[in-house]
Amino acid sequence: MTISLNIGNEFDTGLLGRRCSLELANGKLVELPVDRWTEDSCDGDELLLAACQGPTLDIGCGPGRLAAALGERGVASLGVDSSRTAVDLTRRRGAVALHRNVFDRLPGEGRWRHVLLADGNIGIGGDPVALLRRITELLGAGGSAVVELDPPGSGLRHERVRLLSHDVEEQPEGSWFTWAWVGVDAIADLAAQAAMCVEWTAGRGHRWFAELRRS
Structure with a gap:
């Protein structure tokens, strides 16, 4: 299955540290945690990093805080992002990154120990099952996906969205x-549809996580 993603440049505003939100089709705004993206570390990151004990593919790496932190721990990592700005920022942190769509051909397919989907990147493409099926193609035997989720009770939501910057008075529309949000309560069913199972779920502060393996 191929999903075309052309949203890389949409997130450049947030990657550069400017305050921005996602506008939903009904006009509601969801502010994005740009401070978290650009910091060196934040609450919950330790759980993500500790789960990655071998070569790790960081999908939607953003400005590269996790890819860089893994490198500092001696864990080989590759950041992948559809935004050139994200890739440039990741490389400036000293990490390795590739400008590519996760559904395109990637290095080391079928051999990665872990795949990271942090900061809501389970929503990439708006189809979490298709994304998880793609992840199973990237993982090696015994590998796992480490995924950040929404809190319990959030379920699964799909929305048409666009990015708005609060720091630009006049901006083109x-x-x-399409984006998706997945709550802790929804991940087991979605994982099963992708022939995966949930190893564990855990919360740290206001953030929630799960580790998935092939069934």
Whole structure:
């Protein structure tokens, strides 16, 4: 299955540290945690990093805080992002990153020990099952996906959204794209549809995580 993603440039505003939100089709705004993206570390990151004990593919790496932190721990990592700005920022941190769509051909397919989907990246493409099926193609035997989720009770939501910057008075209207949000309570069913199972779920502060393996 191929999903075309052309949203890389949409997130450049947030990657550069400017305050921004996702506008939903009903007009509601969801502010994005740009401070978390650009910091060196934040609450919950330790759980993600500790789960990665071997070569790790960081999907939607953003400005590269996790890819860089893994490198500092001696864990080989590769950041992947559809935004050139994200890739440039990741490389400036000293990490390795590739400008590519997760659904395109990637290095080391079928051999990665872990795949990271942090900071809501389970929503990439708006189809979490398709994304998880793609992750199973990237993982090696015994590998796992470490995924950040929404709190329990959030379920599964799909929305058409576009990016708005609060720091730009006059800006062109951004293009609409599909995104998804997955709560802790929804991940087991979605994982099963992708022939995966949930190893554990855990919360740290206001953030929630799970580790998935092939069934």
